[in-house]
Amino acid sequence: MTKFDKKAMQKFNQIPDDMKAKILSNVYCSNCKDTVKIVEFTATTDRDDLLLSGKCAKCSKKIARLIEERLKV
Numbered sequence: 133m134t135k136f137d138k139k140a141m142q143k144f145n146q147i148p149d150d151m152k153a154k155i156l157s158n159v160y161c162s163n164c165k166d167t168v169k170i171v172e173f174t175a176t177t178d179r180d181d182l183l184l185s186g187k188c189a190k191c192s193k194k195i196a197r198l199i200e201e202r203l204k205v
């Protein structure tokens with residue numbers, strides 16, 4: 133189940149696809165102690181930053197990635 137709030141969805145869609153792919157496959161997992169791919173993620177906004185919360189593709193532990201507003205092109 134994917135739950136994006138409207139504002140988060142708009143922001144997420146503004147990210148270029150290549151950057152999106154890069155972000156989604158470079159999330160740090162504290163359990164794997166490595167950068168992993170985030171799966172089954174949801175997106176919400178925290179002030180103007182976009183927060184992705186999901187699971188590690190390797191161990192299924194909950195991980196999150198904050199995308200700062202300034203990263204937006």
Ligand SMILES: [Zn+2]
Pocket residue numbers: 161162163164165168188189190191192193
């Ligand atoms: Zn992991």
